[in-house]
Amino acid sequence: MTTKRVKGTIKKAYQDKEPVLLAVDCIIFGFDIEGLKLLIFKRHYQPLAGEWSLLGSFVERDENIKDTAHRVLKEVTGFNKIFVEQLHTFGSVARDSGDRVVSIAYWSLIKLNEQNTHLNVEGYEAKWVDFKKVPKLVLDHNEMVNVALSRLRERARIRPIGFELLPDKFTLPQLFNLYQAIYQTTLDDRNFRRKILRSGLLLELGEKDKSTSKRGAQLYKFDYDRYEQLTKEGYLFEI
Amino acid sequence: MTTKRVKGTIKKAYQDKEPVLLAVDCIIFGFDIEGLKLLIFKRHYQPLAGEWSLLGSFVERDENIKDTAHRVLKEVTGFNKIFVEQLHTFGSVARDSGDRVVSIAYWSLIKLNEQNTHLNVEGYEAKWVDFKKVPKLVLDHNEMVNVALSRLRERARIRPIGFELLPDKFTLPQLFNLYQAIYQTTLDDRNFRRKILRSGLLLELGEKDKSTSKRGAQLYKFDYDRYEQLTKEGYLFEI
């Protein structure tokens, strides 16, 4: 016990042992007309090759952990302007079958209907799956997904994060469907509209999206600047 | 880039390099008559010996990271029945001056007025400091404290964790003062009482605490069972 107590005194001994390995795994959500989805990958290396998995990588010695996540995400999504947030670090001794690997999970939201739908999945076998029907994944990856889903729900309630899953220009029916999908519930559309518009965070664009109806639905974009401003003033978004 | 892509292909190379070290640091909050406080420690090992710091330890190879946190906390607090939650993992390359150390921060709430006020601080030089006047700590520990404080505020709003900072038996004025301290604001005591009592989560004990007034204040305890029950039914605590 006393040998463990203090960092300094045990470092040498610690380094001589087989080290704890450090990895990053990414939970990637997307949303389209069919609903909320998760991006999963077929592992093509041992152990557990051929099974479905989240995408991850080891953390390099000279790499910020945040950069590991961005590296992994950039490689598949091609881009950049996506929402990424650290989720939780998973570190049970038994979580990986072989080595001791501690994994820092990051969750990410990508705008599926954007041009970046063209995922750079060469070299990977990847697929989007309905978030309600995620297959068995390797190790504790299903648990990671569950934690990410809770976090998404928690965050979406108090932060305007839904917009990260929609194209830059979106319609109220899209946003409405997104919230219904996230919370797996039905909402009253009149009340939803009133509440979201009251926040003053949507800019009406004066354009219409006619892809889903003859009449067309008003397009909006999220006013990030105003949100920044309001947040500074102590405003709390809540839906 | 391609060499980094897949865990399997790089593992051997990865292990030959100097490893990334993994540590746990704990942010410990307490609350007493004087207000909300943070427990800090004087480092008695190099580097940075003599400076104020959070308490931490390296993660042992055969130890769950959660257990590392509990080990650290148990050693100082003597006990057990304390609130501990993972906060965030800090992993900038430059965060530690010497080795590459990634640190998983845990935050904790302890019931100061309990008998466990008798912290087992032999061997440590420790002190409670006002959370508004935290001195310069080593490395990125001040940032950790700030993140923990945000988390405390976020959590206290939507989960009944205030109780984790109070003795098992507490009075409404105590709880009221705690919330005022956490949010650094003044609240209306009538509205606060009504709201907290309406939740039905406080059990009136029929005893009075006369330590702060002649009249004495009604003692309550938090009804954990009822909270469990309500939570299952979809109840959301909010203060």
Add this chain to the structure above:
DNA sequence: CCAAAAGTGTTTTAATTACACCCATGA
């Protein structure tokens, strides 16, 4: 008897809920 802290009610205002029909348009 009085200082000091504990405790209590009401009114006003704002938000939430529940609910059903008209609008615009392309095929």
Add this chain to the structure above:
DNA sequence: TCATGGGTGTAATTAAAACACTTTTGG
């Protein structure tokens, strides 16, 4: 012209906010 999805208003209920005095009791 009609089927389809987009859009709108109001009343009832409930929660939030604002506000000041009375109670208890040990010293």
